Amino acid sequence: MATADLISRARAGDGDAFRELTEPHRRELQVHCYRMLGSFQDAEDALQDTLLTAWRGLAGFQGRASLRTWLYRIATNRCLNARRSAGRRPAKEWNVPGVEPPEPTRLGEVVWLEPFPDALLEGAFDVPPGPEARYEQTESISLAFVTALQVLPPRQLAVLILRDVLGFHADEVAEMLDSTVESVTSALKRARAGLQRRRSPAADREPSPASGSLSEDAIVAKFVSAYESADLDALVALLTGDVFMSMPPMPLEYEGRDLVARFCAGIFGTDRRFDLVPTRANGQPAFGAYLRAPTGIRHGTGLFVLTLAGDRICAMTRFENSVLPWFGLPRSLPSR
Known part of the structure; x- marks a missing residue:
């Protein structure tokens, strides 16, 4: 069924039509929320919030951008709201009975980090990133990359993911964030510098072997x-x-x-x-x-x-x- 017909039916309250519209984007949106939040549980909550917001706001979708871009706009802003409003899960004490750990090198910042199951990546990368993307899709879901993202300021984080991971154009990102191209360009420059500082020690390492090799x-x-x-x-x-x-x-x-x-x-x-x-x-x-x-x-x-x-x-x-x-x-x- 044509997208326009599905949108019309969904606006009239047809839940099956809405699911048919959004299901092709569900996995990639979940991964997007995970990159933004670093937590599998928080990403699932943000995804559900995104779909509910889209369902309620479908009447306002005017088609100036694609449905996928519109959903990414909602998801990104849901995640930014989550970063602003919710306290992160607190750190936990060492809890292995009978084992005294050595003095650590340091105490980590990103204690809310959670793993993402590969089984849920199926369909997440069906849409190739835009031509301006700088990262391979497999690298952009790695624990090291997701951890490094978490220390960036929220809007810089959002801009870097949308531009360098997903390959959206600067004007698209500005529209998503209710910002300007100049502001997006400036935030991206700062985000790239911050990410480089965080990840530079790994620059000289050998690449990892291919999955399943x-x-x-x-x-x-x-x-x-x-x-x-x-x-x-x-x-x-x-x-x-x-x-x-x-x-x-x-x-x-x-x-x-x-x-x-x-x-x-x-x-x-x-x-x-x-x-x-x-x-x-x-x-x-x-x-x-x-x-x-x-x-x-x-x-x-x-x-x-x-x-x-x-x-x-x-x-x-x-x-x-x-x-x-x-x-x-x-x-x-x-x-x-």
Whole structure:
């Protein structure tokens, strides 16, 4: 059915017509909200708010821009409102019984960061970015990129995503933000500089192997073997010298092979042993971590996401076990 006919029916209150109009854009809007907010849960809330706002405001859609652009305008402003009005989830204290972590390198700022399941990326990249986009779609969903975005001021963040990730023209972005082209251009310049400062240490790293490639499979298999057997030497051999470890919503961050090795030694030193169940998050290898209990039942303790550089691991991010259901993973596994 033609878009004009669907819009007419939706304006008359036809919910099925509205869903047919918006469903092709749902996944990409969800990813957009996630980039803006850094939180899977907050992105889902913002997406629902966007669709409700679009449903209620469809009578005001005049067709000067495409329906997709109009939806991005609503989603962007919903996310900006969320950034202004809601307090971020607070940091949590260290909560692993019997393990005393080493002194961290620093305390992280983005403790609200959450992983995004790869299973929900299907359809998100169906529309290619505009010709002015500067980032590959896979890079723009990575944990490192999303984390770096979160420290930008909200309007700079919005402008950079709309221009450099999605490739909208400056005049389109100005219209979305009720701003001017000059203001958008200035905000983009500042945002690029801020992002570069945040991400510059990774500039000289080897690229990560392609998703699902033999190279990726090889390093993932070595990681699983080392971690499940608590082989600290084998695990450390997989890490880059400047490897980075974080564990939101706990703010502890560790940088450097020696410090990360000390952290892992503390985990392994309590005779804690884990089984890892593979999945994917943010376009990266990920694993549900399950602690083996004396009863044989294995309890989910969290989710690891790996960032690879060449044939090494350059970052490990550990999330709480509350994220496991998003990946279709159970809270516990039966005994073998």
